[in-house]
Amino acid sequence: MATANETIERLLRHRSVRRFTDEPVGRERLELIIRSAQMASTSSNMQAYSVIAVDDPDKRRQIAEWAGGQRHVEQAPVFLVWCADLYRFGEAVRMHGGSFEPTLEYFIVSTVDAALAAQNAAVAAESLGLGIVYIGGIRNRLSDVAELLQVPPLVYPVSACASAFPRTTPTSVPAFRLRRCCTGRLTTPRGRKRIFAGMTRRTGSMRPGGRAARSKRPGRGTWRRVRAIRPDVMAKCCAGKGSGSRSSI
Amino acid sequence: MATANETIERLLRHRSVRRFTDEPVGRERLELIIRSAQMASTSSNMQAYSVIAVDDPDKRRQIAEWAGGQRHVEQAPVFLVWCADLYRFGEAVRMHGGSFEPTLEYFIVSTVDAALAAQNAAVAAESLGLGIVYIGGIRNRLSDVAELLQVPPLVYPVSACASAFPRTTPTSVPAFRLRRCCTGRLTTPRGRKRIFAGMTRRTGSMRPGGRAARSKRPGRGTWRRVRAIRPDVMAKCCAGKGSGSRSSI
Numbered sequence: 001m002a003t004a005n006e007t008i009e010r011l012l013r014h015r016s017v018r019r020f021t022d023e024p025v026g027r028e029r030l031e032l033i034i035r036s037a038q039m040a041s042t043s044s045n046m047q048a049y050s051v052i053a054v055d056d057p058d059k060r061r062q063i064a065e066w067a068g069g070q071r072h073v074e075q076a077p078v079f080l081v082w083c084a085d086l087y088r089f090g091e092a093v094r095m096h097g098g099s100f101e102p103t104l105e106y107f108i109v110s111t112v113d114a115a116l117a118a119q120n121a122a123v124a125a126e127s128l129g130l131g132i133v134y135i136g137g138i139r140n141r142l143s144d145v146a147e148l149l150q151v152p153p154l155v156y157p158v159s160a161c162a163s164a165f166p167r168t169t170p171t172s173v174p175a176f177r178l179r180r181c182c183t184g185r186l187t188t189p190r191g192r193k194r195i196f197a198g199m200t201r202r203t204g205s206m207r208p209g210g211r212a213a214r215s216k217r218p219g220r221g222t223w224r225r226v227r228a229i230r231p232d233v234m235a236k237c238c239a240g241k242g243s244g245s246r247s248s249i
Numbered sequence: 250m251a252t253a254n255e256t257i258e259r260l261l262r263h264r265s266v267r268r269f270t271d272e273p274v275g276r277e278r279l280e281l282i283i284r285s286a287q288m289a290s291t292s293s294n295m296q297a298y299s300v301i302a303v304d305d306p307d308k309r310r311q312i313a314e315w316a317g318g319q320r321h322v323e324q325a326p327v328f329l330v331w332c333a334d335l336y337r338f339g340e341a342v343r344m345h346g347g348s349f350e351p352t353l354e355y356f357i358v359s360t361v362d363a364a365l366a367a368q369n370a371a372v373a374a375e376s377l378g379l380g381i382v383y384i385g386g387i388r389n390r391l392s393d394v395a396e397l398l399q400v401p402p403l404v405y406p407v408s409a410c411a412s413a414f415p416r417t418t419p420t421s422v423p424a425f426r427l428r429r430c431c432t433g434r435l436t437t438p439r440g441r442k443r444i445f446a447g448m449t450r451r452t453g454s455m456r457p458g459g460r461a462a463r464s465k466r467p468g469r470g471t472w473r474r475v476r477a478i479r480p481d482v483m484a485k486c487c488a489g490k491g492s493g494s495r496s497s498i
Binding site: 044 | 251253256262277288289358364373383385388
């Protein structure tokens with residue numbers, strides 16, 4: 001019988017924290033966080049990411065504004081910008097006589113490398129009692145942020161993370177519950193047979209290849225699943241977030 | 250003084266494992282792993298990812314072949330395919346009367362959501378004594394894999410992860426050492442002033458805004474850094490990996 005351990009319990013307790021104390025995080029903690037990030041898997045050991053700790057108050061203020069007025073970007077003692085970095089790899093290839101042409105595949109590789117490292121950092125930070133919140137809004141004005149931080153070509157800020165000791169414990173945001181992590185098929189409302197990793201509100205249990213996968217109520221899981229998305233989030237997204245300036249990399 | 254705790258020590262001990270025992274992982278462990286994954290941050294709570302546990306031996310065999318003959322894809326008791334999933338979100342938007350147009354921003358959001366969840370799963374798995382290895386090679390034949398797994402439109406496999414109890418303890422792959430997590434500037438070999446998160450072989454310590462950031466040896470960090478990439482990895486990447494079929498999403 002598998003039971004949750006300290007690490008898993010911490011993962012399960014995660015909440016995004018947006019209100020921080022002024023207590024300094026300290027260099028030792030930051031170093032542990034970054035070293036943990038570096039131990040995340042990276043594709044072919046390319047390590048196609050970099051991280052910038054932004055301390056300059058003016059830059060913080062500007063980024064906070066661009067990110068939609070998120071004050072914690074200004075105020076958190078630690079603010080890390082995780083960048084996909086193909087510049088370093090491209091330089092290395094050239095040094096060894098090769099030529100490097102960035103492709104969509106490399107874009108994915110570097111984006112995923114940055115995200116895996118960032119999440120290790122988040123887990124490490126939380127294990128030290130810190131709170132974290134990702135700032136996807138750093139992509140609202142991506143070109144401007146890239147210029148502000150003077151990143152080289154082939155580098156872009158994937159996400160940022162504000163971190164510090166939490167002032168308040170936020171309430172949980174509901175997640176889709178997992179019905180199954182499946183190899184089965186589920187008939188969707190459109191009548192097409194597809195594989196999903198079913199996440200529904202109905203149950204919190206996972207049934208690999210189980211009953212849910214052979215449901216006689218086609219589409220039910222799917223409909224429940226999509227209903228679980230909060231209308232306000234959707235409205236925000238439909239109102240242009242994600243289009244226009246956010247695509248300008 | 251901050252000290253590493255159990256969670257951080259686990260993160261620092263990470264190695265990719267490619268040789269597994271046959272010992273079953275069990276449903277309870279898998280459920281803990283997936284629940285941990287679901288607690289990772291997701292952009293605007295969109296939860297724009299899904300996970301498919303592939304059990305079917307024929308599918309495993311086919312994916313293993315497409316991924317470059319990675320036998321552990323066939324043999325590992327657990328094989329999870331982490332997908333960026335904008336289909337579910339798009340359906341939800343439509344249900345609420347909106348229209349959804351996938352943009353590059355949404356591509357990034359869903360890719361990062363999938364990666365953050367995958368990394369939480371990897372951390373949870375390792376905390377349970379399992380080994381893990383990411384299979385980026387699942388993107389070698391992305392369209393074929395998507396068809397094999399019958400994923401809906403707007404869903405693509407970002408990465409996969411094979412997991413089980415380790416048969417052997419692999420040796421460490423060298424990571425760039427972190428010189429600084431900086432807000433300073435570093436003059437590169439090309440003479441342009443840029444910000445890097447310096448990772449060099451020279452030291453393992455991080456010096457935010459410290460001496461290294463004001464180095465009088467312009468470019469040195471950068472050159473050392475690029476030299477640290479293994480030539481065989483570069484050769485492989487230059488020989489077409491990352492171009493052509495790997496871009497076909």
